[in-house]
Amino acid sequence: MTISDTILSALRCPKCGAPVSFDGRSLSCGGPRRHCYDAAASGYINLAPEHRAGGDSREAVRARTAFLNRGYYADVADAIGVLAEKYLSHCPNPVLADAGCGEGYYTGRLAQYGAVCGFDLSRAAVEAAAKAARRSGIDALYAVAGLYSLPLGDESVDLVLNHFAPCAEEEFCRVLKPGGVLILGAAGEEHLLGLKRALYDTPVLNAPRADLPRTMCLLEKRRVQKTVRIEGKADIEALFAMTPYYYRTSEADRAKLAALDVLETEIDVELSVYRRPHGKE
Numbered sequence: 001m002t003i004s005d006t007i008l009s010a011l012r013c014p015k016c017g018a019p020v021s022f023d024g025r026s027l028s029c030g031g032p033r034r035h036c037y038d039a040a041a042s043g044y045i046n047l048a049p050e051h052r053a054g055g056d057s058r059e060a061v062r063a064r065t066a067f068l069n070r071g072y073y074a075d076v077a078d079a080i081g082v083l084a085e086k087y088l089s090h091c092p093n094p095v096l097a098d099a100g101c102g103e104g105y106y107t108g109r110l111a112q113y114g115a116v117c118g119f120d121l122s123r124a125a126v127e128a129a130a131k132a133a134r135r136s137g138i139d140a141l142y143a144v145a146g147l148y149s150l151p152l153g154d155e156s157v158d159l160v161l162n163h164f165a166p167c168a169e170e171e172f173c174r175v176l177k178p179g180g181v182l183i184l185g186a187a188g189e190e191h192l193l194g195l196k197r198a199l200y201d202t203p204v205l206n207a208p209r210a211d212l213p214r215t216m217c218l219l220e221k222r223r224v225q226k227t228v229r230i231e232g233k234a235d236i237e238a239l240f241a242m243t244p245y246y247y248r249t250s251e252a253d254r255a256k257l258a259a260l261d262v263l264e265t266e267i268d269v270e271l272s273v274y275r276r277p278h279g280k281e
Contacts, residue, residue, distance in 0.1 A: 001024065001025075001039045001043050002024070003022045003027075003141055004115050004139065004141075006093055006095060006114075006115035007095065007115045007116075007117055007141050008020065008021065008022060009153075009156070010095045010115075010117070010152050010153055010156035010157060011027070011117075011151055011152060011153070012029075012151055012152060012153045012156075013029035013031060013035050013151070014047045014048065014145065014149065014151040015029075015031075015033075015035045016029060016031040016032075016033065016035060017031075017153075018030050018031035018035075019153075025038065025039055026038045026039065027039070027045055027047075037049065040127065040130075042127045042130050042131050042134075043130035043131065043133070043134050043142070044126045044127055044129070044130035044142040044143060044144065045141070045142075045143045045144070046123065046143070046144040047119075047143045047144060047145045047151045048121060048144045048145050048146055048149075058124045058128075060124075060241055061102075061103055061122070061124045061125050061128045062128070063234075063237070063238040063241060064102070064103060064238060064241070064242050065103045065105070065128055065132070066235075066238065067235055067238040067239060067242070068103070068105045069105075070235065072228050072230070072239075072267070073105070073267065073269075075224050075226060075267070076106075076185070076224050076267070076269050076271075077105065077106055077109045079222055079224050079269075079271055080106055080109060080110070080161065080163070080183060080185070080271065081109050081110075081112065081113070083183055083222065083271060083273055084096070084109075084110055084113045084159060084161075084183065085112075085113055087159060087181045087219075087273065088113050088114060088158060088159060091114070091158045093114070093115070094113065094114030094115070094158040094159065095114060095115050095116075095117075095156060095157045095158055095159075096110045096113065096114050096115065096116040096117070096157065096158065096159045096160075096161070097116070097117055097118075097119065097150065097152060097157045097159070097160050097161070097175065098110060098116065098117070098118040098119065098160075098161045098163075099119055099147045099150065099160055099161065099162045099165060099168065099172065100119070100120055100147055100162060100163065100164070100165025100166070101118030101119060101120045101125070101126070101129060101142065102120055102122070102125045102129070103125045103128045103129050103132070104118055104125075104128070104129025104130075104132055104133060104140070104142060106161060106163055107129060107133075107140055107142075107161075108132070108133060108136065108138045108140065110140075110159075110161060111133075111138045111139055111140050113159075114158065114159075115139075116139075116140045116141075117140065117141040117142070117143065117152075118140060118141070118142045118143070119142075119143055119144075119145040119146075119147065119150060119151075120142075120144065120145075121144060121145070121146055121147075122144075123144050126142045126143065126144050127142075129142045130142040147162075147165060147166055147168040147171065148168045148171050149171070150168075150171055150175055152175040153175070154174055154175065155174075155175070155176065155177045155178065155180075156175055156177070157175045157176055157177065157180060158176075158177055158180050158181070159176075159180060159181050159182075159183065160172050160175065160176060160180070160181075160182045160183070161182075161183045161185070162182060162183070162184050162185070163183070163184075163185030164185055164186070164187070166211065167184060167209075167211040167212070167213065169211075169213045169214065169215065169216065172213075172276075173215065173216065173276050176276040177276070178276060178277070178278040179275060179276065179278050180275070180276045181219070181273055181274065181275050181276070182213065182216060182273070182274040182275075182276070183271060183272075183273055184209075184212070184213070184271070184272045184273075184274065185269060185270070185271055186208075186209040186269070186270050186272070187206045187209075187268065187269065187270070188206065188223060188225065188268030188269055188270045189205040189206045189207075189208075189268065190205060190206070190225070190266045190268040191206055191266060191267065191268040191269060192239075192243060192265050192266065192267075192268075193205070193265065193266045193268075194227070194263060194264050194265025194266055195239065195240065195243070195245070195257075195263065195265045196245070198256060198257050198260060198263060198265075199245060199249055199253045199254075199256060199257055200253060206268075209270075212272070213274050215277070216274035216275060216276055216277070217274060217275045217277060218272060218273070218274055219273040219274065219275055220272075220273050221270060221271065221272050221273075222270075222271045222272075222273075223268070223269070223270050223271070224267065224268070224269045224270075224271065225266065225267065225268050225269075226266075226267050227264055227265070227266055227267070228264070228265060228266075228267055229262065229263075229264050230262070230263045230264070230265065231261070231262050232261065233258070233260070233261060236257060236260055236261075236263045237257075237258075239263075239265075240257060
């Protein structure tokens, strides 16, 4: 396992905030107590060792990875790539962070535009992301870490991606360089409406995202919309398991979906770009 000098310069010890170094096996800090974090054989580092393991199971991660790799969300990944290229074009040696990276589907796309690290509290997802990156030759660091306490230095990152994950605005502003940008991904009002029609008698449109940044400057919005045809019960179930509806749907409504072999549903994703103010504006 290797970690680029660019990423190392941005990383900080999650316990004491000191700069870190990597010897090929362990990440350690230069603080007085020299905290040490071993790299897993699969290629990720646990930078939240005191956090109780949780999040998606390995089975759920495998199903979601297979679903995403079939290209249903490729247009969303393309749009994120376009935005990253646009806002990083002036940055020398840019550093990017995917805050809530999951299994790394979008993180891998960001690796085209700079040194990238992905953070998530799900060990199963981070491990899957690291293994996929190794197989694909993608240079990215994946670590278990919380979005509200990123193991990054102050003003160390040029771009943060926060896609379908909680928006930790204060923490993002801390790690972003002055003028750095946040790409925020959220469900549009019709996102997965076809899935909800299959499940519920009276499906409703999605409400706007409630945790939008309050102190950052909105630069632009981009909406990705299309209808996809999902064939096969395994893919339909995998999509269902990726949604919050999976945990709050009755057995009777689940049975409706389980009876389907084909599902047509909308993809409706809103991407918003925010800039961190220069100085204390």
